[in-house]
Amino acid sequence: MSNQALIDLVTEYEALLEQGEAFFLDQEAYRHLIEHYLHDEAYELALEVVERAIDCHSYTAEFLLRKAEILIHAHQERQALVVLTHAVKLAPNETEIRLLRAQALTYLGDHLDAHEQLNYLPEELDASMLAEVYFVRALIYENQQEYDAMFLALKEAAAYDSEMRHCLGKLMSAVQHTRSYEESITLHEQIIDENPYSTVAWQNLGLSHAYLGNYDEALEALEYAYLADESNEQAYRDRADLAFELQRYSLTLEICEEIQQLFGEEGDLLLRMGQCHLRLSHLDAAKSYLKKALQQDSHSDEAYFHLGEAAILEEKWQLAIHYCNKAIEIDDNREEYHATIAAAYAEMGNYELAEDHYRLATDIAPEEASYWQQYALFLLETEQFEAAMDVLELAEESSVGPELSYCRIACLFEVGDRQEALLQLSEVLEEDYDSYFLLFKMAPQLQKDSEIVSLLRAYS
Numbered sequence: 001m002s003n004q005a006l007i008d009l010v011t012e013y014e015a016l017l018e019q020g021e022a023f024f025l026d027q028e029a030y031r032h033l034i035e036h037y038l039h040d041e042a043y044e045l046a047l048e049v050v051e052r053a054i055d056c057h058s059y060t061a062e063f064l065l066r067k068a069e070i071l072i073h074a075h076q077e078r079q080a081l082v083v084l085t086h087a088v089k090l091a092p093n094e095t096e097i098r099l100l101r102a103q104a105l106t107y108l109g110d111h112l113d114a115h116e117q118l119n120y121l122p123e124e125l126d127a128s129m130l131a132e133v134y135f136v137r138a139l140i141y142e143n144q145q146e147y148d149a150m151f152l153a154l155k156e157a158a159a160y161d162s163e164m165r166h167c168l169g170k171l172m173s174a175v176q177h178t179r180s181y182e183e184s185i186t187l188h189e190q191i192i193d194e195n196p197y198s199t200v201a202w203q204n205l206g207l208s209h210a211y212l213g214n215y216d217e218a219l220e221a222l223e224y225a226y227l228a229d230e231s232n233e234q235a236y237r238d239r240a241d242l243a244f245e246l247q248r249y250s251l252t253l254e255i256c257e258e259i260q261q262l263f264g265e266e267g268d269l270l271l272r273m274g275q276c277h278l279r280l281s282h283l284d285a286a287k288s289y290l291k292k293a294l295q296q297d298s299h300s301d302e303a304y305f306h307l308g309e310a311a312i313l314e315e316k317w318q319l320a321i322h323y324c325n326k327a328i329e330i331d332d333n334r335e336e337y338h339a340t341i342a343a344a345y346a347e348m349g350n351y352e353l354a355e356d357h358y359r360l361a362t363d364i365a366p367e368e369a370s371y372w373q374q375y376a377l378f379l380l381e382t383e384q385f386e387a388a389m390d391v392l393e394l395a396e397e398s399s400v401g402p403e404l405s406y407c408r409i410a411c412l413f414e415v416g417d418r419q420e421a422l423l424q425l426s427e428v429l430e431e432d433y434d435s436y437f438l439l440f441k442m443a444p445q446l447q448k449d450s451e452i453v454s455l456l457r458a459y460s
Contacts, residue, residue, distance in 0.1 A: 131161035199229035267296035369401030
């Protein structure tokens with residue numbers, strides 16, 4: 001059925017409901033209506049349709065099975081089992097009854113009985129039904145947290161029916177649990193050889209490449225996923241997320257614009273577009289998108305925070321503080337919010353509040369060396385040398401990184417302990433020479449220090 005025909009059918013059905021009169025639809029119409037509401041996860045509406053279908057076509061078990069399926073989707077497994085008891089009277093040898101019963105029992109935690117339901121099935125089934133059997137078996141294994149067995153069962157299901165979209169959708173979960181990314185790539189390439197337009201297979205292939213760090217292959221596969229099916233919104237979003245993580249902001253914007261054209265404008269998308277423009281230093285565009293994101297969701301702490309970042313780039317410190325405070329009011333457990341407002345307070349000369357927020361940032365994320373470094377450098381710049389050394393000692397209890405080592409060396413030079421500073425510098429250069437630029441980033445004046453220059457030559 002075409003999209004327009006489905007829209008017309010739904011419109012007609014809902015109009016008949018409003019009129020409140022009895023009406024009769026054929027089985028095909030009811031099938032399409034049920035699928036429509038199931039796709040939208042409108043389980044109550046789907047149940048209402050299937051009840052009417054059962055009243056109109058009570059001689060067949062088909063709609064009883066659909067009712068059981070909907071009840072399982074809606075987490076009403078016990079009611080589903082009751083419906084299946086009625087269905088078996090009309091179709092005692094129907095394979096789908098045992099499949100649905102196994103699913104209901106799985107979600108009720110009765111895994112042994114669920115497996116038994118599948119064991120009772122006849123050995124001779126067609127390929128599509130065997131695929132369903134393996135798929136349901138995989139669901140049972142998933143609920144038992146036996147992910148290796150789950151992965152193998154889904155592989156078997158895909159071997160019998162490589163077009164089985166719900167199987168492929170579940171397969172990526174098994175791959176992530178078992179970390180079978182290389183095997184996943186091989187499997188999905190085989191599936192794509194059979195079905196080049198399998199959008200889910202392309203999507204899974206892209207995600208598997210991404211987990212292995214094959215980023216160009218991942219971006220290409222995710223693009224093919226939505227080229228194969230323009231309605232696969234998640235494939236667009238997965239590709240946009242990966243491009244953003246790779247700091248490919250122009251590409252991210254291109255994908256987001258496609259999402260906007262196809263699926264409409266919403267808060268998260270506007271936020272991501274604002275972030276991209278911010279990273280590209282398109283400040284006016286960034287602010288425009290971030291403010292639009294706030295119109296969609298006035299409680300978006302991230303939108304407020306990124307507006308604060310934009311204000312910092314414009315050196316509008318008071319405005320930055322305003323936006324960061326808004327973000328912190330919504331979520332006060334984000335270390336980057338506290339570190340950013342601390343930097344703004346420091347620029348305003350409010351050192352007490354700056355120190356409070358730097359302390360909060362390190363309390364929230366003690367494992368992150370960069371926040372300890374920012375805190376220590378703030379203390380260094382405000383000539384609180386002993387306090388800076390104390391902060392670095394605290395940092396060593398929960399964080400490691402060359403930035404902390406070079407920050408300590410910068411502090412030692414500032415307090416005049418050259419001998420210890422040079423000793424520690426030689427030790428750090430031996431371990432991590434490539435990061436020496438961090439020292440000059442923290443203390444640019446040391447670039448002209450002859451002893452430091454000599455040490456660098458010695459370790460280069």
